[in-house]
Amino acid sequence: MPSPGLERPCVSEGGRVATNGRSGISAQMAFLNSDDTVIFLDKTENNPLQINGRPAWASEYNIRTGKSKPFDIVTNTFCAGGAPIADGRMVVTGGNIAVGPKGLAANQSVGPYFSIDGGMAVNIWNPRDGTWDSRPRGLHRERWYPSMEPLADGSVAIIGGQSGGGYSAIEKLMEPTLEFFPDRGAPVPVPIITRTLPINLYPLTYLMSNGRMFIQSYNEAVLYDLSAHTEQKLPDKPGAPGPYPSNAAVTLLPFTPDNKYEETVLFCGGLTGLSKVDWGGTHGPNVSLTDKSNSRDCWSIAPLIDATWRPRPPAPEGRSMATFITLPDGKIAWIGGAKKGTAGYGPPGSTGQPIGHSYADDPGYAVWVLDPTRYTWSYEGTLSKPRMYHSSMVLMPDGSIVVGGSNPNPDVTTVKYPTEYSIEVWYPPWYITPRPSNAQLPTTFSYGSSGFRIDLTKARSANSTASITKATVRLIRTGFSTHAVQWGQRAIELNCRITNGSSTLVVDGLPNNRSLFAPGTALAFLDIDGVPSKGKFVQVGPKTIPGERRKKKKRRMEWSDGAKLF
Numbered sequence: 001m002p003s004p005g006l007e008r009p010c011v012s013e014g015g016r017v018a019t020n021g022r023s024g025i026s027a028q029m030a031f032l033n034s035d036d037t038v039i040f041l042d043k044t045e046n047n048p049l050q051i052n053g054r055p056a057w058a059s060e061y062n063i064r065t066g067k068s069k070p071f072d073i074v075t076n077t078f079c080a081g082g083a084p085i086a087d088g089r090m091v092v093t094g095g096n097i098a099v100g101p102k103g104l105a106a107n108q109s110v111g112p113y114f115s116i117d118g119g120m121a122v123n124i125w126n127p128r129d130g131t132w133d134s135r136p137r138g139l140h141r142e143r144w145y146p147s148m149e150p151l152a153d154g155s156v157a158i159i160g161g162q163s164g165g166g167y168s169a170i171e172k173l174m175e176p177t178l179e180f181f182p183d184r185g186a187p188v189p190v191p192i193i194t195r196t197l198p199i200n201l202y203p204l205t206y207l208m209s210n211g212r213m214f215i216q217s218y219n220e221a222v223l224y225d226l227s228a229h230t231e232q233k234l235p236d237k238p239g240a241p242g243p244y245p246s247n248a249a250v251t252l253l254p255f256t257p258d259n260k261y262e263e264t265v266l267f268c269g270g271l272t273g274l275s276k277v278d279w280g281g282t283h284g285p286n287v288s289l290t291d292k293s294n295s296r297d298c299w300s301i302a303p304l305i306d307a308t309w310r311p312r313p314p315a316p317e318g319r320s321m322a323t324f325i326t327l328p329d330g331k332i333a334w335i336g337g338a339k340k341g342t343a344g345y346g347p348p349g350s351t352g353q354p355i356g357h358s359y360a361d362d363p364g365y366a367v368w369v370l371d372p373t374r375y376t377w378s379y380e381g382t383l384s385k386p387r388m389y390h391s392s393m394v395l396m397p398d399g400s401i402v403v404g405g406s407n408p409n410p411d412v413t414t415v416k417y418p419t420e421y422s423i424e425v426w427y428p429p430w431y432i433t434p435r436p437s438n439a440q441l442p443t444t445f446s447y448g449s450s451g452f453r454i455d456l457t458k459a460r461s462a463n464s465t466a467s468i469t470k471a472t473v474r475l476i477r478t479g480f481s482t483h484a485v486q487w488g489q490r491a492i493e494l495n496c497r498i499t500n501g502s503s504t505l506v507v508d509g510l511p512n513n514r515s516l517f518a519p520g521t522a523l524a525f526l527d528i529d530g531v532p533s534k535g536k537f538v539q540v541g542p543k544t545i546p547g548e549r550r551k552k553k554k555r556r557m558e559w560s561d562g563a564k565l566f
């Protein structure tokens, strides 16, 4: 019997995957909005979902109906960065110039797409009133492919990118600086970005528990001091470059009492063997890509412990663009990507030998789950559609994962590999197992607080009679999904012990360190013997954001009543 409120998924022949409606726009970027909804963002292109007489490139998808509603974002969000701030709003920054059909440059606000330049844009989603606050000149610099990282004070850092461009970066356009939202003044230098041309777009960032930011770009890694703007160099990453367009799968492993809340960053896959010249520049790669198999190699680094790259058991397949998504049972799903080639697209017949426009081939359909405590992998179902370049995926509070997109093309097409609008939902192995109740979980988690207790006899499913051997509470921030990275994704397991026979769970408070898990919204789960409850939206730490200047007159962009639903 499914738990109340959870419907039995319609499981496809391939495993725990079901198709579930359409995104209306190509789901290039995604983030969780509510129990049932996901916000998708796309670049400016000829999507079937229309708003105000033009294609939409922002939508809200509802997992219950499978339908999507459009939003009237006008800056071109191709390819933007995103991360949440402390009060639960999602900040999306950067993008590219105004474009028309086929992705070609166009004058601003001119049909048929009527987009405006998004290079310096800040678009802020407010989940409380369902509106976008759009600030087309909100950044100091033009940033296409910027990274974003939530910070301990509730703000976010915006790192790197370049002012337009193509396949990989070039010196003339790159933006080797960092700025903040809310604004703290002129951008400051980030030297690793300059050193790591041409694979320095979307550099991979994780705030560390000592307040410094781990940055991995091309084959280099540093700990960046956000106050002094200095770098402590770490050993070079072996194997494939981590960031786009090589796109190794990357994640910060969940913090647990067993790992003493010490951070480990894991990378799997990417494309090895290319020289700096081979990776090319904005014009495209200088070698063929779609005939090259991706690496299976996994490497981890604990930047604050011994800063040593360690080989880990290889991934089940070599892939570029697979995404690691932290699950509420402490494991990590590995979804999507391609076995050959890289992210990006180019003209048919060009040097990279694209399939259609795609620089990747041989999609990775199988979904695998990694147990990060033992580095073991288990097969858990198969997708039915390629989910490669410009796809996205989001963990839902019920533990399923919404998978959308894939569109390695400059504009909408049905030619292989086509613009994909179908949504698939992946269900974890325990999805239809009777679930514990999340009712006793608090709605706020304060740093250094004394903790709380849970009556396990009330929390456990009424259908479950087995004695409880392990129970724990996890917080997960799902982050902002794009380009095979869950930006800002973070998970922490609280220290717990069972007392009174097996009737009470004593849960210690969140460690008193904002850099472990930055303030903001998260999902809280109660896990009893490997079966998590549904996630509860909670506030971690204070909602305050330093230095934000609220605009007096906020531009509200509401639903269009006449909008066509897909």
Ligand SMILES: [Cu+2]
Pocket (backbone or CB within 6 Å): 079, 390, 483
């Ligand atoms: Cu992109």
